[in-house]
Amino acid sequence: MDTAVVEPNSDGTEAPKGVIDDRGEPMENAKIVARDVNVFYGEKQALFDVNLDIPENRVTALIGPSGCGKSTFLRCLNRMNDVIDICRVKGRIEIEGQDVYDPALDVVQLRARVGMVFQKPNPFPKSIYDNIAYGPRIHGTVTSKAELDEVVRSSLEKSGLLKEVEDRLDEPGTSLSGGQQQRLCIARAIAVSPDVILMDEPCSALDPIATARIEELIENLRERYTIVIVTHSMQQAARVSQRTAFFHLGNLVEVDDTEQMFTNPRDERTQGYITGRYG
Amino acid sequence: MAVNPQAGDHIVKSYDEELENLNNDIIKMGGLTEAQIARSIESVIRRDPELATRVIADDELVDDLNYEIDIQTTRLLALRQPMALDLRHIVAALKISADLERIADYAANISKRAITLSSAAPVPPVHSIPRMSRMAQQMVKDVLDAYIARDVDKAVAVWHSDETLDIMYTSLFREALTYMIEDPRSISMCTHLLFIAKNIERIGDHVTNIAETIYFLVHGDRMRETRPKGNSEVETMNMSFSPDNKGDAEE
Numbered sequence: 001m002d003t004a005v006v007e008p009n010s011d012g013t014e015a016p017k018g019v020i021d022d023r024g025e026p027m028e029n030a031k032i033v034a035r036d037v038n039v040f041y042g043e044k045q046a047l048f049d050v051n052l053d054i055p056e057n058r059v060t061a062l063i064g065p066s067g068c069g070k071s072t073f074l075r076c077l078n079r080m081n082d083v084i085d086i087c088r089v090k091g092r093i094e095i096e097g098q099d100v101y102d103p104a105l106d107v108v109q110l111r112a113r114v115g116m117v118f119q120k121p122n123p124f125p126k127s128i129y130d131n132i133a134y135g136p137r138i139h140g141t142v143t144s145k146a147e148l149d150e151v152v153r154s155s156l157e158k159s160g161l162l163k164e165v166e167d168r169l170d171e172p173g174t175s176l177s178g179g180q181q182q183r184l185c186i187a188r189a190i191a192v193s194p195d196v197i198l199m200d201e202p203c204s205a206l207d208p209i210a211t212a213r214i215e216e217l218i219e220n221l222r223e224r225y226t227i228v229i230v231t232h233s234m235q236q237a238a239r240v241s242q243r244t245a246f247f248h249l250g251n252l253v254e255v256d257d258t259e260q261m262f263t264n265p266r267d268e269r270t271q272g273y274i275t276g277r278y279g
Numbered sequence: 280m281a282v283n284p285q286a287g288d289h290i291v292k293s294y295d296e297e298l299e300n301l302n303n304d305i306i307k308m309g310g311l312t313e314a315q316i317a318r319s320i321e322s323v324i325r326r327d328p329e330l331a332t333r334v335i336a337d338d339e340l341v342d343d344l345n346y347e348i349d350i351q352t353t354r355l356l357a358l359r360q361p362m363a364l365d366l367r368h369i370v371a372a373l374k375i376s377a378d379l380e381r382i383a384d385y386a387a388n389i390s391k392r393a394i395t396l397s398s399a400a401p402v403p404p405v406h407s408i409p410r411m412s413r414m415a416q417q418m419v420k421d422v423l424d425a426y427i428a429r430d431v432d433k434a435v436a437v438w439h440s441d442e443t444l445d446i447m448y449t450s451l452f453r454e455a456l457t458y459m460i461e462d463p464r465s466i467s468m469c470t471h472l473l474f475i476a477k478n479i480e481r482i483g484d485h486v487t488n489i490a491e492t493i494y495f496l497v498h499g500d501r502m503r504e505t506r507p508k509g510n511s512e513v514e515t516m517n518m519s520f521s522p523d524n525k526g527d528a529e530e
Binding site: 234235238262263264265268270271272274275276277 | 290294360361362363498
């Protein structure tokens with residue numbers, strides 16, 4: 001691990017003034033540590049020397065304009081980029097000290113440990129019950145029907161959906177409203193006891209009420225999980241996260257406590273973006 | 280042109296216009312407040328109860344602007360959900376307008392006492408009032424200039440100059456005390472005069488608030504200047520009508 005507080009960019013130039021990232025020693029409560037992460041899609045470089053710590057039991061928001069690399073970075077954390085042939089990831093990403101890109105690592109286990117929720121709710125074409133039971137079954141984390149029932153129940157409870165669906169667990173997951181489907185997807189991720197939950201624009205297809213329910217859920221979930229959320233809504237980032245990272249043109253420009261980022265950011269590019277002057 | 284020299288224009292032009300309107304209303308309110316102070320002091324010096332009455336009536340204009348700024352800031356907060364510099368701009372406008380409103384109240388108070396003072400023979404300490412008020416007016420003008428230019432150095436300089444105003448107040452307090460001791464018949468008028476001086480001194484305090492707000496607006500941080508604070512307060516509180524203090528006051 002590089003211990004330098006500030007190191008030059010890969011091309012040997014000094015890091016631009018005002019650029020603040022997490023180079024050097026990881027923060028005390030870091031769950032995920034990313035160092036010198038570079039991502040390429042074929043010839044095109046999508047991320048440049050990203051150094052970022054994700055603290056445990058906190059919500060970290062990744063913000064930035066479209067194409068800035070925030071979703072690319074998010075997908076590096078559970079190796080979702082592996083499914084894209086032309087994608088190459090360089091650098092180091094560790095979760096609790098374990099190298100995510102270790103060739104010996106079981107990617108299926110990694111994705112159980114680092115769950116993901118997508119922009120569009122994507123329940124399986126199965127019953128509500130089976131949507132949640134699917135993960136524990138294939139991972140073999142339960143040994144009896146009673147145990148599975150309990151996992152389904154507690155996952156629905158944690159995702160705030162239990163009261164709304166307990167009478168109709170046999171109905172298809174797709175029969176639920178958009179917001180309920182998204183909470184079902186969160187329950188499905190929770191069912192395999194992850195440490196980290198990644199959310200890629202989880203509310204962009206939802207109305208304000210359903211959005212508020214998800215945000216309330218995120219707030220409750222962070223007691224148990226480490227959450228990373230990509231959002232285009234600055235207000236949402238401000239509401240749900242404790243830490244915010246701003247990406248621009250593949251660079252991590254600035255990362256800081258959310259309160260600081262939205263009241264007095266240090267980099268003028270951050271200020272321009274969050275106040276609507278970017279462009 | 281962008282209201283805040285630190286940043287460029289917004290993508291949404293109407294947002295810039297709203298922030299500029301808010302900025303202009305603060306400047307307008309500042310100008311009106313400056314004029315109110317000048318006229319209130321004039322009403323004291325010229326012993327002009329008619330002018331004093333007009334100043335008292337015109338305080339409503341400042342109050343109206345203050346209310347207008349309250350409405351504008353509330354609307355901006357609700358509809359634009361401002362962040363960072365924009366958020367500080369709006370919060371600063373809210374705070375500065377409250378300080379200006381209070382400064383204008385002091386001008387109206389001064390005019391109320393001017394009416395009473397004009398009905399009796401002048402007392403000598405009144406001659407110190409113009410110098411003190413010029414100082415306060417200059418501070419108000421300078422702090423508004425600092426606001427317009429987002430000039431933190433100027434704001435800090437104004438903040439420091441309040442010390443001079445405090446010293447002037449202490450000096451006038453001693454002078455008035457001396458007259459009251461020598462001629463108890465002057466007590467009533469000297470007391471009115473003291474309140475006028477105190478009002479001017481308070482104007483300086485609100486100017487320092489505005490200077491601190493400008494610093495926060497620009498830097499997003501608290502001003503950490505220090506100076507010997509509260510000289511006048513402590514000194515004047517320790518003075519009394521005892522023979523010991525008579526000598527002190529004559530120094």
